Amino acid sequence: MTASTIPSNPAGFRNVVDTLRPRTFRYLFRLCRNRHDAEDLLQETLVRVWTRRHQFRGDGRLSRFVRRVAYTTFLNSRRQRTHPSRNWTLPLVSADSNADPGIACARRDNRKQLAVRLDALVAELPETLREAFVRFQMRGVPAQEIALSLGITAKAVFHRVHRARAILRARLAPSERCP
Secondary structure, three states: OOHHHOOOOHHHHHHHHHHHHHHHHHHHHHHHOOHHHHHHHHHHHHHHHHHOHHHOOOOOOHHHHHHHHHHHHHHHHHHHHHOHHHOOOOOOOOOOOOOOHHHHHHHHHHHHHHHHHHHHHHHHOOHHHHHHHHHHHHOOOOHHHHHHHHOOOHHHHHHHHHHHHHHHHHHOOOOOOOO
16 A cells, blocks of 8 residues: 555545554454453554554555554553553552551542642643643653654653643642652
């Protein structure tokens, strides 16, 4: 398949991708050995193929291009799972095993309230900062990929994430911040 056969309209692109969908799903299923993960990765792969269709040079098969995007998507999902610092989660219990159960319960409640408060603060961020922050910090999408989709540099993505963190830090009261 050449670059001239990749339609730029969504309906035509869907027809082309529908022929590759079963093979791509089987490939992803073999990689992750979980049907639900494979379905999620397939959807993410198809979105990435759509956003990166301009990168397909046409000198090879479209199926190879889709397979490469699928493999990269799989690796990114595994990388996100192996780097806990990229996951935006708050521990709900104290790491201190000798902690008083009442204190641990209070901390758990405070953490839940903090998570709700953070969600509200993230929603209040300016659109450009929020989009970069959510994708990078909460979803673990690589900065280079965010930069491509937003039409900016990776350095600009890091700058936006840094500014978003600074705003969130300033809006959180010192008593609300994580220890």
